[in-house]
Amino acid sequence: MKILVAEDDQLMIKMLEFRLKKDGHDVVITNDGRAAVQKLDDFQPDLVITDIMMPYLSGLEVVSAVKKRYPTGTPVIILSGMGQENVVLEAFQLGADDYMTKPFSPNELSVRVRRFEAPLVK
């Protein structure tokens, strides 16, 4: 599966990249929201994993950009340190498909990612 990651923390990037590649995914990393949105057309990801607090564009804006471009497909998982109710609700309202808060478990992420893979296999 082609996964686009938007995250600005270097340590998180390393861990995400390592884990997802190990699971056999094709991973592209972007360091901010704007770069992620720019990469969309180029990379045509099957899944987007994004942080919320990022330079240029926030993760919420990434969600709405992805959903505008691919109204049916391309799920978005939010992986953020912000767990406040209003933020989570807003994320889902904008069309996010899943929400994980940091600190996160890499194993759990791996399983959640796989969930979105299933329809493709069929």
Place this chain on the structure above:
Amino acid sequence: MSWQTFILHFFTYGILLYSIILLICYVLIGAFSISETRSYLHKNSFTDYRMLASSTETPSMSILAPAYNEGANIIENVRSLLSLHYNNLEVIIINDGSKDDSLEKLIRAYDLYKVDFFVNQQIKTKPVRGVYKSYNPVYRKLIVVDKVNGGKADALNVGVNIAKNDYFVCIDVDCVLEQDSLLKLAKPFLESTNQRVIAAGGVVRIANSCEIEGGRLVKVNLPKQFLPRIQTLEYIRAFLLSRMAWTKLNGLLLISGAFGAFDREIVINCGGYNTNTVGEDMELVVRMRRYMEERDEPYKVAFIPDPLCWTEAPSTFKILGRQRNRWTRGTIETLRFHKVMLFNPRYGILGMLSYPYWLFFEFMAPIIEFFGTIGMIIYCFTYAVNWSAIMIIVGVLCMGILYSIFAIMMEVLTYNQYRGRKDILRLVGVAILEPFVFHPFVVWSAIRGNIDLLRKHNSWGEMTRTGLATEKKAS
């Protein structure tokens, strides 16, 4: 004793005394700054700002950004304000009667519509023409206010009236902020337990020659042009040494108008920004402090040494001269409004230390320097070259250079924004050149400010009086 010898003595001893006091001030500022910076850095190493970003209990903040004819970059600047890391935030852009298409651009870019809005005139301002919000939920933090032109202080007052939150942060719309700057600025308000923090200021740095992209700082560079470069040194000195030291003493009088946070309740109780001075940023802080002193409430003005805000510095002598002229007038007006505080023990540190320092060193230094130099030159030409006085002047110059180099060292040891030995050596070079090239110009601009103010006094005496009247009412 003949009058010549009297003048000679007056000059030599006078200048000597002044330089000794100045030297003591420098040494004390250096020492206080070291101690305050150390303790800040130690404390800060325990801080996890992500924790604040992800909490629901953070104090609410409003950003107030007055804009006048900023159409060229306003869309991008607003976007970068909206992407700041802070949960409990509203961003209020005040269009101060711009003559360009700023408002139309904003309406189009952010999908705005005019709302029915009752502006509570807690502070009297020029009329508001309309308040706009966005249809798009992503921009729910954004409020755009359109008002009749009334200057920066008036625009900020409108913002204060409209803001709903506990604290407001005033910024220049063209400033570039670090993403976590609000989190850092919020911290002092939360930390203090026995004193009420009424305002917090941040460091302003020079953005000339830095790489900026989409309203965000990408790479820090030392300015290539001479004037901005010298101002870089000046800002390091002012922020890292002087303001840090005054914070240690809780005697800080100035929070830069380009970036500072204030307790909204107290600002409203004080009557908001004063529209009758060009130094509204300093005047407000002084008035807030005075208000707290008069009510005998324990308070504090905090200051954060992290580089949080980057701004374009004037790069021509003309604009720089105008800026310094304005600063001088602002200082004098503020000092005049609050002259009761001078050496008045009722005002504590504020009256006994901060105010006198500003009077004798910030306001009088250029005047003393100016007349001292002229007097020296005249004396040397008419009588004899007075070597001992010249030596004192050389000593003062060297002291200034020493102080600058100490500031550069503090920068290297703390935030070290200008990596690379070349840049630091360039700064040292600038420190040595400054007293000869840049400083005389600054002194001259300050003198011009004094002259302009005296003239204004004669022609606009009426207006100055009303200024004082509102002042009394406010305090």
Place this chain on the structure above:
Amino acid sequence: MVSKAYLLSVFSIWHIQNIVLAGIILLILGLLVYMLSYMYFKSVYDKKFDKWSLISDLLIRKAVFYDDEEESEGDSAIPVTARAEKLMDNKHFRKLLINEIMSAKRSITGISADNLKHLYVQLGLDKYALGNLSSGRWYIRAKAIQELTIMSMHEFVDQLCLYADDKNDLVRMEAQSALIQFNGFDGLHFLDTVTYPISNWQQIKLLQQLSHLPPANIDMTQWFKSDNSSVIIFTLKLARIYQRFDLYYDIVSCLDHPDPLVRYEAIHCLNEIYTDETSDDFISRFLGEILKNQLAMIKVMETVGTEKDVLFLLDLLNHENDEIKIGAARALVQSNKDGMVSLEKYSKESNDSINEIVMHIKGEVAA
């Protein structure tokens, strides 16, 4: 006479000046040399640091993904290269490694996080932290407490709790966090005895830590009686967030506390925990309150207000303060389904400024 004295004085000034001047110039040179050599050594160290951070990255990655690499069980050691092992004696490398382990531990949970702790203990880093607990410098003590907390070293909790009322604020804060981290809600019992004020910052931090734990019904009544205002404020926050309806009367009693900040927090708290009588409790105290708390009360009336409060709120529309007027109008509309009707009826009979306020409120409701 005059000229002699004059000569003397000039001579002595001349002399002192030379010494002072030479001193200043020496100082300038000294500072320059110090700064440049500092930069030189720093650049040397930076290069070393880059190398070291690669080593520590590798170590951490190995630890984080340890279990799925080699399906080995439980206690086996995480492989550490000889080079890393040797570097462990270097204080600077240790500091770098600890910082990286801690920031990794902060952002992940589950087995991977356990593995990080495993690595931390295996390298004996906990021993150093324990030693630092008795350091003379507060920031070293505080750092040690923070480190042991983040690395979840449960075994040291008894030692850490000694610092929960330390006179240094950061040591105290870290120790309080440690107690919550290890003992959950029971850790809050430091509130029984804490004498120093708990800053808002610290309260936010503790609440944040608690939010990751399953809620527990602990006894909080005695904290309402604390002499420490910040303890009462914190307790009110806990009551609000964890919806402790059983504490209703304790909360109402805080409305009469001498500290206005406590009263403010109590008003805020009643927004979540209220009964039919809450608005009466507000109304009876309204006139005696400071403006800020009056505004807070009106704000909370939006939730707790009922039909019987309509008259009170309508009356406030005559208040001299516009802020109160707006708040009262909003509360009218929000707390009653007929609120808008009575508000409009009222505005027809009165002046313009009320009209503007009504428009404002209508706009808000529509949005």
